[in-house]
Amino acid sequence: MTMMFKSLAATLLLSSATQAFSTVTKTDMSPSYLSNVPEGPPDAILGIAEAFKSCTDERKVNVCVGAYRDSTGKPWILPSVRKAEERLLVDPTVNKEYAPIAGDAKYVDLALGFAYGTDADMTKLAGVQTLSGTGACRVGGHFLSKFVPKPEGMDKVPIYIPNPTWGNHIAIFNNCGMDVRRYRYYNSKTNRLDYDGLIEDLKEAPEGSVILLHACAHNPTGCDPTMEQWKDISDLIKSKKHHCFFDSAYQGFASGDAEADASALRLFVSEGHNVVLAQSFAKNFGLYGERTGTLSVVCNSLEERSAVMSQLKLIIRPMYSSPPIHGSSIVKTVLTDEELTAEYYDNCKEMATRINAMRVKLVEVLKEVGSEHDWSHVTEQIGMFAYTGMNSDMCDELTSKYSIFLTRDGRISLAGLNDGNIEYVAKAVHDVTAGKSITS
Ligand SMILES: Cc1ncc(COP(=O)(O)O)c(C=O)c1O
DSSP states (O other), rough: OOOOHHHHHHHHHHHHHTTTTGGOTTTTOOOOOOOOOOOOOOOOHHHHHHHHHHHOOOOOOEOOOOOOOTTTTTTOOOOOHHHHHHHHHTTTOOOOOOOOTTTOOHHHHHHHHHHHHHSSSSSGGEEEEHHHHHHHHHHHHHHHHHSSOOOOTTOOOOOEEEEEEOOOHHHHHHTTTOOEEHHHHHHHHEEEEEEHHHHHHHHHTTTTTEEESSSSOOOTTTOOOHHHHHHHHHHHHHHHOOOOEEEETTTTTTTTOHHHHTHHHHHHHHOOOOEEEEEOTTTTSGGGGHHHHHEEOOOHHHHHHHHHHHHHHHHHHHHHSSSOOOHHHHHHHHHHHHHHHHHHHHHHHHHHHHHHHHHHHHHHHHTTTTTOOOHHHHHHOOOSSSEEEOOHHHHHHHHHHHOOEEOSSSEEGGGGGGGTTTHHHHHHHHHHHHHSOOOO
């Protein structure tokens, strides 16, 4: 028996279901393909979350987490979301039947109104409910990979994603069979958007490539183009016949104003792009585990819309059949009731305001504790994260010396900061950065 079989047997013997599984512990089991399955690497971010959980240092701080925490460090259910759930609980028309393949059509319409504006021409929008933003990227990537013509000489559809970007983008679009390439996004010498690099790379990309753009609050850098820059990017994408894929994971959460955070997306639509949009309600509604999102495509006609819808359904059906219904019912309940909608906007603003306050305070306290670095890039950034410019050694030191857990790219989740820990974090950041460069 190999070591693996021995440990499997030991685990199963310890389980309360020993009786039921006793045949698995037989010594005559022949080795199978399973013995050749290699151990995969842990997910970078989830691995840090595990390390935080098992850390026994009382001072520990989690600034890796990509989820909102209130001023006491606790997860927060938005009061408007809670009220919607209470209504659903006593609504006699609610049941647990399957949603259609494309999800709850009413929810999808409301979600698309939230993103594109309530005056958008719904007859041209093909939209389906998805398993949050990740599922939307996955369904969208599959669709693009299947239907975007491959540039000459290429056997896969190229998708250009920013460098850096949300880490999951790389695996998602690779798994969709796309050729994942990067465009420059961040200049670590200035700790600002590398606008010239971005333009050069999009110009160089083969005509007809897919370009992934973060709709607002770019993760991880927090650097967004200005509206003038967005307009120039739109013109360039048009002139190169590229296709745009917008990933919108932070609408409303970035500035506190969902309309303002949709400006870039709406500009591109008004400029005539056949935008593909992945939308997540994880952050802005706090519906992380409810897996609530949409994937939509701006079409040119009713006929196109119908064909696109049919193909999206063909992608979804063998993937997961139909989406979960609880999160979408919450969003639908909130957005169909004026009072709840107003309360929701207040809740969303409250989250954005607290996060922005932490951003400003972090820089203030860094100065107070003696840091002589220019941290103005942090206050210029937007969204959930501060992309500090700290290198991986500094991040490692923060974790080993101070039990402050963060990703090794120097990204700090501002949601993890509060009045109780911000001074501790600022002092630690000062300690590991003093006398060293935070640009490269
Ligand atoms: C840029 C970006 N896109 C998509 C997502 C998807 O998240 P979810 O699948 O939880 O909606 C995230 C989450 O962190 C993100 O930062």
